[in-house]
Amino acid sequence: MSGWIAVAGLGPGADSLVTPEVTEALSQATDVVGYIPYVARVAAREGLVLHPSDNRVELDRARLALDLAAAGRRVVIVSSGDPGVFAMASALFEAVEADGAEADIRILPGITAMLAAAARAGAPLGHDFCAINLSDNLKPFALVEHRLRHAARGDFAMAFYNPRSRSRPEGFSRVLQILREECPPDRLLIFARAVTAADESLRIVTLAEAQPDMADMRTVVLVGNSATRRVGRWVYTPRSAGPV
Amino acid sequence: MSGWIAVAGLGPGADSLVTPEVTEALSQATDVVGYIPYVARVAAREGLVLHPSDNRVELDRARLALDLAAAGRRVVIVSSGDPGVFAMASALFEAVEADGAEADIRILPGITAMLAAAARAGAPLGHDFCAINLSDNLKPFALVEHRLRHAARGDFAMAFYNPRSRSRPEGFSRVLQILREECPPDRLLIFARAVTAADESLRIVTLAEAQPDMADMRTVVLVGNSATRRVGRWVYTPRSAGPV
Numbered sequence: 001m002s003g004w005i006a007v008a009g010l011g012p013g014a015d016s017l018v019t020p021e022v023t024e025a026l027s028q029a030t031d032v033v034g035y036i037p038y039v040a041r042v043a044a045r046e047g048l049v050l051h052p053s054d055n056r057v058e059l060d061r062a063r064l065a066l067d068l069a070a071a072g073r074r075v076v077i078v079s080s081g082d083p084g085v086f087a088m089a090s091a092l093f094e095a096v097e098a099d100g101a102e103a104d105i106r107i108l109p110g111i112t113a114m115l116a117a118a119a120r121a122g123a124p125l126g127h128d129f130c131a132i133n134l135s136d137n138l139k140p141f142a143l144v145e146h147r148l149r150h151a152a153r154g155d156f157a158m159a160f161y162n163p164r165s166r167s168r169p170e171g172f173s174r175v176l177q178i179l180r181e182e183c184p185p186d187r188l189l190i191f192a193r194a195v196t197a198a199d200e201s202l203r204i205v206t207l208a209e210a211q212p213d214m215a216d217m218r219t220v221v222l223v224g225n226s227a228t229r230r231v232g233r234w235v236y237t238p239r240s241a242g243p244v
Numbered sequence: 245m246s247g248w249i250a251v252a253g254l255g256p257g258a259d260s261l262v263t264p265e266v267t268e269a270l271s272q273a274t275d276v277v278g279y280i281p282y283v284a285r286v287a288a289r290e291g292l293v294l295h296p297s298d299n300r301v302e303l304d305r306a307r308l309a310l311d312l313a314a315a316g317r318r319v320v321i322v323s324s325g326d327p328g329v330f331a332m333a334s335a336l337f338e339a340v341e342a343d344g345a346e347a348d349i350r351i352l353p354g355i356t357a358m359l360a361a362a363a364r365a366g367a368p369l370g371h372d373f374c375a376i377n378l379s380d381n382l383k384p385f386a387l388v389e390h391r392l393r394h395a396a397r398g399d400f401a402m403a404f405y406n407p408r409s410r411s412r413p414e415g416f417s418r419v420l421q422i423l424r425e426e427c428p429p430d431r432l433l434i435f436a437r438a439v440t441a442a443d444e445s446l447r448i449v450t451l452a453e454a455q456p457d458m459a460d461m462r463t464v465v466l467v468g469n470s471a472t473r474r475v476g477r478w479v480y481t482p483r484s485a486g487p488v
Contacts (some may be wrong), residue, residue, distance in 0.1 A: 016268065019355065021260035058483070084362045086483075090370030093480035102476070107363035109355045111263065118328045119351035126334030128391055130374045130400060138484040147372055147398045154394030155387075156374060232346070236337035239302070239330075240382040 003069035005103050007089045009082040009110015010041055014196035017111045025076050025108055033065045034078035034088070042078060056137070058091035065092065066101045082112035086133045086161050113220045114159035117192030120202055122234030124190060124222045127241060129157035134175055136168060144171075145178055152182035157237055158223040163215040173212040179223065183207055188224040188235055191215055204235055247313035249347050251333045253326040253354015254285055258440035261355045269320050269352055277309045278322035278332070286322060300381070302335035309336065310345045326356035330377045330405045357464045358403035361436030364446055366478030368434060368466045371485060373401035378419060380412060388415075389422055396426035401481055402467040407459040417456040423467065427451055432468040432479055435459055448479055 006025040011017035026032070031049045032042050039052040053061050065075045079087035089107050096103070118125045130151045134144055151158050164172040179187070185208035193201045193216070203214060207223075215221055228237040250269040255261035270276070275293045276286050283296040297305050309319045323331035333351050340347070362369045374395040378388060395402050408416040423431070429452035437445045437460070447458060451467075459465055472481040 011263075014265070016265035017263050017353065019255075019261050019263060021258070024260065082359050082363075084359060084367045084369055086370070089363075089367035090480050090483045093367055093370075093475050093478055094482055096478075097473075097475040105478075107367065109261065109359045109363040111353050111355065112359065115326050115328060115353045115356065119326075119333075119353040122351065123328045123333035123337055125328055125375075126330070126337075128374065128376045130372065130395075130398075131369075132372045140485075143399075143485055147400065150394040150398030150400075151374075154374075154391045154398075156391065156394075229341075231337055231341040234337055234340075234349075236334050238338055239334045241387055 002104065003072040003074060004106070005065050005069045005075045005077060005092070006106045006108055007077045007079065007083040007092055008108040009079050009087070009112070010038060011111040012081060012113050012116040012195045017116065017196060019108070019110065022108050022110065028074055029076040030073045031068050031075045032078055033061055033075055038078045038080050058088060059095055062088070062092040062095035063099065066095060066099065066103055069103045079110070080113070082110045083107055084109065085112045085131065113161065113195065114222065116195045117190065117220045117222055120192060120195055121190045121204065121222065123236040124188070124224050124228055125157050125159065126237040126239060127157060127225060127227070129159060131159045131161065133161045134171060135162040135165070136171060141171065141174070144175070148175065148178045149182055152179065155225050157225045157228060160221040160223070162217070163219055163221050164212065165217050172215055176210055176212060179207055188228050188230070190222040190235060191219055192222065193219045195220070204230070246348065247316040247318060248350070249309050249313045249319045249321060249336070250350045250352050251321045251323065251327040251336055252352040253323050253331070253356070254282060255355040256325060256357050256360040256440045257438070261360065261440060263352070263354065266352050266354065272318055273320040274317045275312050275319045276322055277305055277312070277319055282322045282324050302332060303339055306332070306336040306339035307343065310339060310343070310347055313347045323354070324357070326354045327351055328353065329356045329375065357405065357439065358466065360439045361434065361464045361466055364436060364439055365434045365448065365466065367480040368432070368468050368472055369401050369403065370481040370483060371401060371469060371471070373403060375403045375405065377405045378415060379406040379409070380415060385415065385418070388419070392419065392422045393426055396423065399469050401469045401472060404465040404467070406461070407463055407465050408456065409461050416459055420454055420456060423451055432472050432474070434466040434479060435463055436466065437463045439464070448474070
């Protein structure tokens with residue numbers, strides 16, 4: 001049998017959010033490649049080789065998958081959430097382009113963190129919204145700031161991935177500062193941590209109340225637009241919007 | 245048993261993209277409420293009452309669900325894609341707020357159209373991106389234009405929902421015109437129609453080549469950022485970005 005690569009999104013954590021398409025691909029795989037905690041979510045079975053790797057080695061991981069597929073193996077690259085949202089799909093195509101590799105590739109979508117978090121909170125992304133990766137590992141912080149200001153001035157709701165890490169504890173303080181320059185203090189923020197995991201938590205605050213230490217590596221932060229409001233324990237953004 | 249409402253995302257169309265969580269909710273439901281083509285995707289069974297309704301009656305549909313739940317029924321409101329992305333979740337909370345209704349509500353996320361489309365194309369949303377509903381049913385076109393310009397100037401990739409309909413055939417021409425004012429002619433666009441359906445099609449063109457009639461009601465349009473490129477038959481956006 002000839003080899004293939006499926007880049008699969010495992011969703012935010014719960015098995016009940018893994019699509020049947022991804023489950024089927026995993027059942028056919030000979031090899032699973034990915035970041036350690038994501039590979040740990042795949043059940044071991046005879047004949048399945050697990051290749052867990054550390055963070056920030058995405059290109060190495062992509063090349064391993066390409067080599068395995070070229071040798072006839074059936075490889076699933078696992079990502080948390082959706083593989084096309086700040087995850088392994090882009091890294092794989094970077095490797096394909098750089099190496100001139102050829103492979104039978106499929107991308108299998110998954111439930112991305114911002115939509116799982118939004119569902120827990122209500123419907124904060126119910127109108128136009130942006131997704132922004134706050135990590136400055138691969139882009140300058142000036143670009144993060146540039147996009148934040150355009151997102152705020154465009155009155156988009158926002159979802160922030162990778163808001164804060166040990167290697168850049170100050171970055172999220174600057175993000176909150178930029179938001180405070182662009183948005184009023186009653187703008188609603190949702191800190192959604194470890195959604196669908198046993199230690200899941202959801203914190204809804206105003207921009208005035210938001211603090212940098214409310215976010216960590218396992219948090220997605222959602223920011224409402226000018227119309228986002230609370231109703232009971234929920235936060236939602238109405239479908240209609242007033243004039244510009 | 246007391247009533248509840250689950251607002252469930254059915255994904256783009258294929259059964260293999262319906263999450264187990266949604267399948268489980270449908271198996272427990274007494275009533276399914278939704279737009280006709282989405283309700284048609286739910287298998288009939290004894291004891292399950294289907295309540296298909298026409299387009300643009302979202303608030304009536306939400307109130308029907310609230311009434312049914314108040315009477316002790318177990319109601320699934322079905323949306324295509326994800327219920328929190330330009331779908332029924334916001335409409336339900338609008339009805340809850342307007343009527344002061346109380347109900348046991350859960351939002352069950354799904355694979356939203358832009359992520360299914362992106363997966364088919366490669367990884368065009370692999371960096372920061374925006375989702376914009378181009379329908380001006382519930383917002384003025386001036387706000388669509390305002391957001392388009394900010395999204396383009398922020399160098400976001402973009403996903404457009406509801407790009408074109410019979411009632412507003414000219415709207416998408418204006419969108420392309422605004423993009424041409426803001427972006428260079430080699431910017432990549434993907435017209436993804438009926439993703440995962442039997443008549444699925446994917447068309448990759450430059451902004452210079454894009455024509456209004458490439459989109460219809462069943463199309464999601466993806467627009468790359470300044471770094472989005474082709475590799476083989478794929479389109480992807482790299483994870484890194486140059487300086488602003």
